[in-house]
Amino acid sequence: MSDLHWKTGICKIKPNEVRLRGYRVDELMGQISFGQVVYLALKGDLPSENIGKMIDAVLVSSIDHGATPPSALTAMTIASTGAPLNAAIAGGILAINKLHGGAIEDCMGALLQVDDKIRARQISIPVAVNELVTEYKEVGRRISGFGHRIHTEDPRTIKLFQLADSLKIGSHFIAIAKEIETELAAQRGKRLPINVDGAIAAVLCELELSPALANAFFMIARLPGLVAHVHEEQTRQRPMRAIHPENHEYDGPADRSL
Amino acid sequence: MSDLHWKTGICKIKPNEVRLRGYRVDELMGQISFGQVVYLALKGDLPSENIGKMIDAVLVSSIDHGATPPSALTAMTIASTGAPLNAAIAGGILAINKLHGGAIEDCMGALLQVDDKIRARQISIPVAVNELVTEYKEVGRRISGFGHRIHTEDPRTIKLFQLADSLKIGSHFIAIAKEIETELAAQRGKRLPINVDGAIAAVLCELELSPALANAFFMIARLPGLVAHVHEEQTRQRPMRAIHPENHEYDGPADRSL
Amino acid sequence: MSDLHWKTGICKIKPNEVRLRGYRVDELMGQISFGQVVYLALKGDLPSENIGKMIDAVLVSSIDHGATPPSALTAMTIASTGAPLNAAIAGGILAINKLHGGAIEDCMGALLQVDDKIRARQISIPVAVNELVTEYKEVGRRISGFGHRIHTEDPRTIKLFQLADSLKIGSHFIAIAKEIETELAAQRGKRLPINVDGAIAAVLCELELSPALANAFFMIARLPGLVAHVHEEQTRQRPMRAIHPENHEYDGPADRSL
């Protein structure tokens, strides 16, 4: 039999000691936020408190978007058959793909392409963005992260960019994203505002996170929302009901503020 | 066709407005922690900052436990076949069941049974716990959340209980859990210390969360850990390798402190 | 490290030789039907040709039931997000639970309970069935496998029972199922005809298959149907469409006969 010994750099477990990326988990508890530990788990080093706040805000921004997204409908449909919670959640996660949640990764790709142009040839953001938008247009490809079927001015985008500024996270990729919005409007004569996926993409680029992890942030953010929908389905709805994908109304708490 | 109109109390979506349980999501961003928003999504009301800190600590406590748990092995095995990230994560979540992660829910059930006894008959914690432990023993049933295959004194348990105290979360269910540990030692002549699942169970009982949501906390906590293992598999390991479930060593950052 | 050596009785693999339960797979190919090899895989021994025909008929009976079952809706919803085929199928399979597909297992349980009564006390089918139906009624429990939301006389049930007779599969559990139908009508004053799940349950009992495997037959049967729905979604429908769970019409080939 071949030698199957292998190595991993994530966790070290000893009796009465659990370390994540070198830190004792019990030391991290109560000291660092969930956003910080997510970054630590994925990037390998502990981020500043501000980065943790930024990640928390990213996660809060995408915690739920109602009952119409396919991930919520999938999770509710599975739940209605009597499935355990984790099966319904796994189903919901299987619906997070290129066309639902995947815009973050694709948009990060576009932002990084612009950045590559800037670095390689020492050109300005507007010049690089003009090139990219033209290139995409020539091959008939959409730039992900711009435009939304419901929102024309996504309040979550505005807040993410405000926080990136006040928390001193960075402005380079946000400037690129805004320039793409401007250039798209110029070339297409139609406004396609940066949506929440595009805004998250810019923030994750500022944080030097890999596009391969983009979907992870959407999944981590959305999981509690999916749980809420599954729990509501299990406790409030008739089993095996036919779930209309649009014909529902909100009857939760009235509008309120912090 | 039947009328398929239905109601949901989780999210309200209007153009340029996304509300979770009545609150504008963009207002929540930057103001409340991920732990608070998880509670808001699942319970329907915004918790205190302390409760948010407690939930963050619960989530941090279970973020990962190395490469041997079946959820990590499942996610890595699927990833090794060339699967996209979400498929590997969905697989990992399917491995979170009665015997892995499920202890939280079962332990909450036991703690709530003791509490029922106390309330119904105005008896003391030790009397109620003695009854419960005896009842379980008679039917040959284990009480979940006690004992661990590796840890004899789980540092995460100690920290969760310290935080529950300093954050003024409550002490009733923690006292019950500790009494069960004492009673198990007395009846069995063998120490079965409260493990991290048992400690989380006590904390979630203090927070009046439903046992039906216990597994959700484990899934939310563990998801970033699963992503870390999948990403490591994808970027560091040979595709289609045979993954030994134990024969690995840690080669990540050296021990360090905050 | 502990010795992890383990044993399995399913397949033996050597260079240029693949054996299932002792038989060379290449010898089985072309000689035995898929129904026979399913039985061989699950029970460990090769069944008669007639049993193979019966299993093929069971699988054909449940290959699809249109686009309204939750497994089909789940698979289509996931497919609409750009998921690969296997993710959509996995989602569909997660929707096969107690309330969808699960009736076979529950009905087998009821049929075996009646059989236990008969064997233990040498009583007749009608006496045993009367007891069981009364017992279920007293605790307010439905007997699975009887009644259908669409069909009053399921043609698949009729054919399964005809085939069980002509293929000499057995008649004992079918007689029990028919007696339950009679008794339910007598006690409730309302006809709840044996549905296809109930009929499959009776057939699987005749074949001495474990109720723990009941769901497997439904999943094996339905998988090609789920693939057909996913493929249709991928090739015919607009991505990310809202999928109405009922408001569709059939536009495939006209009615035809063999």
Added chain:
Amino acid sequence: MSDLHWKTGICKIKPNEVRLRGYRVDELMGQISFGQVVYLALKGDLPSENIGKMIDAVLVSSIDHGATPPSALTAMTIASTGAPLNAAIAGGILAINKLHGGAIEDCMGALLQVDDKIRARQISIPVAVNELVTEYKEVGRRISGFGHRIHTEDPRTIKLFQLADSLKIGSHFIAIAKEIETELAAQRGKRLPINVDGAIAAVLCELELSPALANAFFMIARLPGLVAHVHEEQTRQRPMRAIHPENHEYDGPADRSL
């Protein structure tokens, strides 16, 4: 609300009538094989009896390949945590990807590319194959479906080709596959025999099935095998055991023949 009416060409359901692609399912039961109904579901028309036999042989060929493939290990790992059968199976299906099962689709792509060359330019099989193998070599791409980590002369390949001949399924794509094997040996100086995935690819091309459905045949075939492994795990093994991916031995029925 938008009009969500949609159309589907797979099943027509009326009270007491279930039709698949126009045929009454109860008429199909007992008259056509599972292989035939799979083809009917996926292609829309009833195939000849010989095609049904060929598909049955394809399904039998891939029903299982022991406990080392990642789909089996995934399903067993999930099962060991106390998961229900369908969750373990869904997990196994999530492990059927590009590198496990996916070779059929990729090989079909290569065979169809050769066929395109032949049709477009009226060239011979050897000339077209020489071109393709050279093209793949130049870009450093493997042709899927050739070579096996265990088998040097896969008996399932031999049998599939024999059956394709005796059942008069076709010989064109099989000839292409064999020529690729010859050309690979010539160009690389090393024999990479057609494996079972390559042989299935050739057969599915003869049957004019879409490469997009290739993975479906692997999933349909392998599902009973996965069920067998899950059932064995549930009934024979200790829950939560560490599952060694290779260190097992076969202890099932001794070698036997039909």
